Amino acid sequence: xxxxxxxxxxxxxxxxxxxxxxxxxxxxxxxxxxxxxxxxxxxxxxxxxxxxxxxxxxxxxxxxxxxxxxxxxxxxxxxxxxxxxxxxxxxxxxxxxxxxxxxxxxxxxxxxxxxxxxxxxxxxxxxxxxxxxxxxxxxxxxxxxxxxxxxxxxxxxxxxxxxxxxxxxxxxxxxxxxxxxxxxxxxxxxxxxxxxxxxxxxxxxxxxxxxxxxxxxxxxxxxxxxxxxxxxxxxxxxxxxxxxxxxxxxxxxxxxxxxxxxxxxxxxxxxxxxxxxxxxxxxxxxxxxxxxxxxxxx
Amino acid sequence: xxxxxxxxxxxxxxxxxxxxxxxxxxxxxxxxxxxxxxxxxxxxxxxxxxxxxxxxxxxxxxxxxxxxxxxxxxxxxxxxxxxxxxxxxxxxxxxxxxxxxxxxxxxxxxxxxxxxxxxxxxxxxxxxxxxxxxxxxxxxxxxxxxxxxxxxxxxxxxxxxxxxxxxxxxxxxxxxxxxxxxxxxxxxxxxxxxxxxxxxxxxxxxxxxxxxxxxxxxxxxxxxxxxxxxxxxxxxxxxxxxxxxxxxxxxxxxxxxxxxxxxxxxxxxxxxxxxxxxxxxxxxxxxxxxxxxxxxxxxxxxxxxxxxxx
Numbered sequence: 001x002x003x004x005x006x007x008x009x010x011x012x013x014x015x016x017x018x019x020x021x022x023x024x025x026x027x028x029x030x031x032x033x034x035x036x037x038x039x040x041x042x043x044x045x046x047x048x049x050x051x052x053x054x055x056x057x058x059x060x061x062x063x064x065x066x067x068x069x070x071x072x073x074x075x076x077x078x079x080x081x082x083x084x085x086x087x088x089x090x091x092x093x094x095x096x097x098x099x100x101x102x103x104x105x106x107x108x109x110x111x112x113x114x115x116x117x118x119x120x121x122x123x124x125x126x127x128x129x130x131x132x133x134x135x136x137x138x139x140x141x142x143x144x145x146x147x148x149x150x151x152x153x154x155x156x157x158x159x160x161x162x163x164x165x166x167x168x169x170x171x172x173x174x175x176x177x178x179x180x181x182x183x184x185x186x187x188x189x190x191x192x193x194x195x196x197x198x199x200x201x202x203x204x205x206x207x208x209x210x211x212x213x214x215x216x217x218x219x220x221x222x223x224x225x226x227x228x229x230x231x232x233x234x235x236x237x238x239x240x241x242x243x244x245x246x247x248x249x250x251x252x253x254x255x256x257x258x259x260x261x262x263x264x265x266x267x268x269x270x271x272x273x274x275x276x277x278x279x280x281x282x283x284x285x286x287x288x289x290x291x292x293x294x295x296x297x298x
Numbered sequence: 299x300x301x302x303x304x305x306x307x308x309x310x311x312x313x314x315x316x317x318x319x320x321x322x323x324x325x326x327x328x329x330x331x332x333x334x335x336x337x338x339x340x341x342x343x344x345x346x347x348x349x350x351x352x353x354x355x356x357x358x359x360x361x362x363x364x365x366x367x368x369x370x371x372x373x374x375x376x377x378x379x380x381x382x383x384x385x386x387x388x389x390x391x392x393x394x395x396x397x398x399x400x401x402x403x404x405x406x407x408x409x410x411x412x413x414x415x416x417x418x419x420x421x422x423x424x425x426x427x428x429x430x431x432x433x434x435x436x437x438x439x440x441x442x443x444x445x446x447x448x449x450x451x452x453x454x455x456x457x458x459x460x461x462x463x464x465x466x467x468x469x470x471x472x473x474x475x476x477x478x479x480x481x482x483x484x485x486x487x488x489x490x491x492x493x494x495x496x497x498x499x500x501x502x503x504x505x506x507x508x509x510x511x512x513x514x515x516x517x518x519x520x521x522x523x524x525x526x527x528x529x530x531x532x533x534x535x536x537x538x539x540x541x542x543x544x545x546x547x548x549x550x551x552x553x554x555x556x557x558x559x560x561x562x563x564x565x566x567x568x569x570x571x572x573x574x575x576x577x578x579x580x581x582x583x584x585x586x587x588x589x590x591x592x593x594x595x596x597x598x599x600x601x602x603x604x605x606x607x608x
Binding site: 021022023024025027028029031032036037038039040041043046054059060084099100102103105106107109121122123124125126129131132133134136137138139140141147177180181184185191230231234235237238239240241244245254255258262263269272273277279280283287292 | 306334335337338340342344345346351352355365394399413414415418420421422424425426427430433436437439440442443444445446447448450451452453454455457458461480481483484487491520538542545547548551552554562565566569570577578579584585588589591593595596
């Protein structure tokens with residue numbers, strides 16, 4: 001009797017708790033719905049509209065609906081910049097992976113918890129410090145009168161400065177630098193969970209170092225690798241600060257194109273929205289690949 | 299006999315070449331040294347050398363940014379004497395104004411996003427309602443979607459809302475600090491939720507059950523049990539939200555009105571338009587400030603983790 005009462009009491013309590021769980025989520029759902037989802041829908045709609053002058057009563061976009069903005073976005077002027085940005089984002093991701101995996105592996109294999117925490121702290125700290133300032137430091141290093149060129153000329157290796165700042169190279173270095181921690185953290189998380197007895201098992205079964213890594217360690221830590229690649233690739237496609245500070249007129253990326261359409265005078269809002277739409281297409285492809293890979297594994 | 303003869307032929311191949319083995323082992327050791335030690339060290343060097351250089355060169359007694367000419371505190375002194383960028387566009391008072399704006403925006407965005415983010419973290423860990431997985435995905439998106447897309451989408455959104463309000467009521471609303479705060483809260487909610495959620499997941503739910511068995515209602519249970527236990531997580535999340543807001547440039551330039559520059563907007567203009575040694579000093583000061591904030595946040599994230607409800 002008493003037990004029955006207890007059970008019914010606890011189950012109605014649980015049901016109430018579940019409803020309460022939803023109420024707690026409500027502010028976030030409303031906030032993100034209004035200030036995140038709806039604005040994205042606005043971008044989508046405006047990318048199909050006609051450019052307006054933005055002067056007087058006329059808005060920055062008007063009827064009728066058209067595909068004109070998308071034609072321009074993938075056309076001869078803007079198309080190459082978009083492809084270039086995707087390529088730069090890809091190269092950045094590859095280099096972040098090559099640098100980030102050994103780093104994450106190193107952190108996760110420290111002997112004591114304290115050492116592991118400290119090794120991790122050394123990666124997280126630059127990650128959270130001011131992005132503008134960290135990017136700016138590369139101007140000191142790569143500039144024509146910068147550290148590397150002074151060093152090369154001081155040693156007599158070159159007579160004239162090598163142009164590094166305001167090129168794709170500088171942008172690439174800045175991006176790898178800025179986004180490396182995004183690669184390290186998820187890989188660290190998966191290496192840390194990895195059971196190293198599996199490597200011993202692989203050795204016992206006759207695998208060498210390379211084989212043990214390729215056939216055991218890498219597949220088991222792949223979710224972290226994929227997550228890291230997503231976290232680097234997606235933000236880098238839309239990077240604005242790094243190409244603006246290090247790329248000059250040579251290293252233009254999608255971010256600057258979009259910014260110009262919205263924040264400079266004479267901007268074309270539907271074109272900006274369409275360029276952003278094309279970029280979001282690449283973002284969606286990356287996210288769907290990620291979702292597909294993680295679902296298959298789980 | 300037969301067996302020995304069949305074993306004889308391969309014998310010469312079995313002869314051990316000590317030199318070869320030593321070379322193989324050396325190659326293996328070099329390989330291990332490279333992948334397990336040198337590569338990570340190169341990674342750390344890559345992450346920290348530019349920061350160290352910046353701080354060192356902020357004390358450089360030269361107009362040149364890259365040749366070391368001796369130690370000076372001149373550039374730091376200049377900042378406090380109202381010279382930042384060589385002309386009136388970039389005075390110290392303008393910079394302090396921008397810093398003040400950043401703090402007003404940062405504190406407002408932090409308060410709002412910490413409350414909303416903590417609530418949604420609680421609902422995701424303790425609640426169980428339809429659409430929970432969907433909400434999980436929704437919270438993940440502002441972290442990964444390029445900031446520039448968030449900035450321009452909010453610009454389009456507010457432009458449409460404001461012109462609608464103007465058309466119907468005649469009121470003229472402009473973008474300003476409020477719109478910057480709204481933009482910063484969008485991405486901060488996700489980060490607060492991630493940090494608080496990790497803390498909640500570490501916490502033993504039996505403490506809450508015990509409080510309720512002892513007759514406390516949900517409200518009282520939260521404030522007397524849950525809140526004190528997850529407080530370090532909430533503080534860490536709030537400090538991260540504040541750091542993100544203080545750091546943000548991209549969403550801010552889309553959301554700011556005329557004037558009303560935040561510190562990153564001011565610094566970006568400075569970095570882009572002038573080359574003066576004071577920039578290194580300002581940058582070093584900003585680095586120290588954000589390093590302090592992050593260290594405190596990480597301290598709170600690490601504090602007692604693993605001990606809660608163990």
